[in-house]
Amino acid sequence: MYLETERLILRPFCDSDGKDLYGYLSREEVVRFEPYPVFSLEEANKEAKKRALDPAFIAVCLRDPEGPGKLIGNLWHAADGAPDWRTWEIGYVFHSDFQGKGYATEAGSRLLEYLFCSLGAERVTAMCDPQNVKSWRLLERLGMRREGHLLHNVFFHRDDEGRPVWKDTYLYAILRSEFHSN
Ligand SMILES: CC(C)(COP(=O)(O)OP(=O)(O)OC[C@H]1O[C@@H](n2cnc3c(N)ncnc32)[C@H](O)[C@@H]1OP(=O)(O)O)[C@@H](O)C(=O)NCCC(=O)NCCS
Structure with a gap:
């Protein structure tokens, strides 16, 4: 997969992405709503190698006419249910x-276009923590609808007494027909 937008290149990860991956996965504010803690440089190097073998992860890089553009984030996509x-x-x-x-928004729109127009998706979903306002606002900018508010459906951590720290989840989705009419 190799996709372009006005300002970005979307491509598979490669082994050498570890340093740029560390640039963002080492930040508390970036991983706050993720199921994992901040990464060390060594962990980020390993993660880049793992992602290079996993087509679910898509590296998002700035377009740079003078060379490989900086990796500024990633998308992820995976089949949800039966093929x-x-x-x-x-x-x-x-x-x-x-x-x-x-x-x-630019990268996410391109990914939706790829899923609906190249892979023939009928439906695309996303989940996020209701407290992650930037995340669900992004999903709404992408034209996705809130379909559900799941209560205490997941936990990533336990408290000091070993009790699960339960979290709620918003479920968002967009159908092929909605994507084309947007
Ligand atoms: C979720 C996340 C990707 C959203 O990122 P974001 O920067 O808010 O989203 P965008 O890149 O689309 O930027 C939108 C903002 O840029 C502004 N903007 C500036 N220039 C713009 C341009 N040229 N085009 C469009 N928007 C522009 C918009 O007005 C909007 O601002 P607002 O938030 O004040 O309304 C980001 O917060 C993130 O990575 N968080 C950490 C990881 C995470 O929580 N992931 C989700 C787990 S469910």
């Missing part, structure tokens, strides 16, 4: 220095 259902789930994480500039 015949033609449903994909998407996710996204962007470097905090490159938020608030419309890059996530």
Whole structure:
């Protein structure tokens, strides 16, 4: 997969992305709503190698006519359910220095176009923590509808006494017909 937008290149990860990946996964404000803690440089190098073998992860880089553009974030996509259902789930994480500039909307729109127009998706879904306002606002900018508010459906951590720290989840989706009429 190799996709372009006005300002971005969307491409597979490669082994050498570890340093740029560390640039954002080492930041508390970036991983706050993720199921993992901040990464060390060593962990980010390993993660880049893992992602290079996993087509679900898409590296989002700035277009740079003078060479390989900086990696500023990533998208994620995976089949959700049986292949015949033609449903994909998407996710996204962007470097905090490159938020608030419309890059996530630009990359996310291109990914939706790829899923609906190239892969023939019928439905695309996304999940986020209701407290992650930037995330669900992005999903609404992408034309996705809130379909549900799941209560205490997941936990990523336990408290000091070992009790689960339950979290709610918003479920968003967009159908092929909605994408084409937007
Ligand atoms: C979720 C996340 C990707 C959203 O990023 P974002 O920067 O808010 O989204 P965009 O890149 O689309 O930027 C939109 C903002 O840029 C502004 N903007 C500036 N220039 C712009 C341009 N040229 N085009 C479009 N928007 C532009 C918009 O007005 C909007 O601002 P607002 O938030 O004040 O309304 C980001 O917060 C993130 O990576 N968070 C950490 C990881 C995470 O929580 N992931 C989700 C887990 S469910």
